[in-house]
Amino acid sequence: MRTRIAIDAMGGDFAPFSIVAGAVLAQKAYGDSVELSLVGDKTQIEAELKNLNATDLPIKIVHSTQIIAMGDEPAESVRKKPDSSITVALGLQKSGQSQAFISAGNTGACMAASLIILGRLPAVNRPAIGAFFPTERGAALVLDVGANSDCKAINLYQFGLMGAIYFTQMFSNQNPRVGLLSIGEEKSKGNELTIASHKLLSAADLNFAGNIEGRDILKGKADVVICDGFVGNIILKFAESIDSFLGEIVRRQVRVNLLAKIGALLLQPAFKDLKKNLDSAEYGGAPLLGINGVSIICHGGSSPKAIKNAVRMAQNMVERDINRLIEERLAANGSYTPSEVKQK
Amino acid sequence: MRTRIAIDAMGGDFAPFSIVAGAVLAQKAYGDSVELSLVGDKTQIEAELKNLNATDLPIKIVHSTQIIAMGDEPAESVRKKPDSSITVALGLQKSGQSQAFISAGNTGACMAASLIILGRLPAVNRPAIGAFFPTERGAALVLDVGANSDCKAINLYQFGLMGAIYFTQMFSNQNPRVGLLSIGEEKSKGNELTIASHKLLSAADLNFAGNIEGRDILKGKADVVICDGFVGNIILKFAESIDSFLGEIVRRQVRVNLLAKIGALLLQPAFKDLKKNLDSAEYGGAPLLGINGVSIICHGGSSPKAIKNAVRMAQNMVERDINRLIEERLAANGSYTPSEVKQK
Helix, strand or coil, rough: EEEEEEEECCCCCCCCHHHHHHHHHHHHHHHEEEEEEEEECCCHHHHHHHHHHCCCCCCEEEECCCCCCCCHHHHHHHHHCCHHHHHHHHHHHHHHCCCCCECCCCCHHHHHHHHHCCCCCCCCCEEEEEEECCCCCCCEEEECCCCCCCHHHHHHHHHHHHHHHHHHHHCCCCCCEEEECCCCCCCCCCCCCHHHEEEEEHEEEEEEEEECCCCHHHHHHCCEECCHHHHHHHHHHHHHHHHHHHHHHHHHHHHHHHHHHHHHHHHHHHHHHHHHHHHHHHHHEEEECECCEEEEEECCCCCCHHHHHHHHHHHHHHHCCCHHHHHHHHHHHHCCHHHHHHHH | CCEEEEEECCCCCCCHHHHHHHHHHHHHHHHHEEEEEEEEHHHHHHHHHHHCCCCCCCCEEEEEEEECCCCCHHHHHHHHHHCCHHHHCCCCHHHHCCCCECHHHHHHHHHHHHHHHHCCCCCCCCCCCEEEEEEECEEEEEEEECCCCCCCCCHHHHHHHHHHHHHHHHHCCCEEEEEEEEECCCCCCCCCHHHHHHHHHHHHEEEEEEEEEECHHHHHHCCEEEECCCHHHHHHHHHHHHHHHHHHHHHHHHHHHHHHHHHHHHHHHHHHHHHHHHCHHCCEEEEHHHHCCCCCECCCCCCHHHHHHHHHHHHHHHHHHHHHHEEEHHHHHHCCCCHHHHHC
């Protein structure tokens, strides 16, 4: 059975080129296992497919006339642009014509539109965006990286459960270590939010590693790192800026030192490897977990390869039925009614 | 007039060696402008001075019998160990025998002891720890990096004023750009705390650059970066772990690739420069701003050079009378009475 995936062709810094090229790579790589629809301006998408000599591939085009720009106000733009590529692509999923959504466009708008059009899973109070960080041991899933700037303990608790399920399915790791990002390892250390969350996470059916610190993320001390969306977003963007900072430091040396220049040339493969390790797009994109559907948000600067990887990610999420697992797990760990949630 | 500085000789991963060696470096470098006292076990300190052929230097020794260990509970250890090197060294400042305190020991205990023994400045609600980050343009002061895990807007506002004064004095920069660490640049973006803080900082007599994002710290978009101690501590520790992560990535490449190995050798100076840039100890230590005195907390792994730099920092803070400037500036920007503070 093919996984039907709707891709927003108009979102991202290099759209529609990068997106269409990514869909072509994915179609060639995954063939009959996927059914891809590119949503956006038909003329532009057709032109890109023609440039790529890919008009004979079985990629569908769904025409839409509006575009939500990177700077548009998320909720407002979703309301005001009902024929945008984002809303149309999500509408396909709502009506059952597709099973997953991918966009490299306005993150806030993707999130708002996913919530408005698909809604959340009944057991989940707040969906969260998960992002992969490279570590000395492999990769860690950090969530939330921006969906919720103010959280309650119940939210972090649910992020822990959702993150563990997702990590297990994507990496075939049956017992991922879940760490709560805090300051200080003891359970009494942290802020009011993490201290309260620690209690809930300790009682959950999880491989809970307790508090971890900022230095533990890249060391790979946890497979799933839990934090509110404010902290997660700051760390994510800080990490993304390391590459440029390192480049600047190396350039300064190379400018004054010929041997360093030769060294830099010889080390090119290592630098490339480093960049790849620091580039979260390698993992395809960031899933919005807790949504009643599959929604993957890619970096605005996504390469065709990143889009292709996002297709693979979407396919995995659909095939492994992540959402059913989340519903079951949250129910098994005790479902919180709204009145209970308020007390947390 | 000599600046009298009391140094905790027993705190830090390499104490007393690293600390005594740092004091010796500082005494040789700054000569008659400083009067240094090493506080701790007299026998051990004398032995280190002897090993360093430095017994003839005019460095005082103040004997104390107890040590607050790295793992000790901060407030409790200050109470239970009245003859610890930290409490005795701060006592010298309280009684007027010294003007500044330096320690590479238990950060929490240094902070608690500074608050208990020296108290805070009347105009300051909460002292903050400031740490220097390297940037593409130079250095940025980030505060708070761990003194306050839960903050109110009035705290972040005062951090902004204190940070600007400190940066101005230390870098002779008359108009440092103060950025509020948040998610999204618009003033409406962020969490409840930053949105409320943005209003107060906008109204202050400051070169306020508005919200900055995680990616802007290393780019050097602000000279002073304001955040609560929870976020600041996580970012600081994350940044400190980059060095080890990069080392691991490069080692992996070098293991399999001879050319990369040669490249790594040729690039040694660049890597050294990078490590130095990422090493906050280069700036000497982290000042505790808002304390009624001068208290500098150094990294546990401080080298002798870091201790020497901390001595220079302490000297600057005393000579430039940072605390009087903070009191004046906070009064000029409107002093908040406790009832007003509660409303923020």
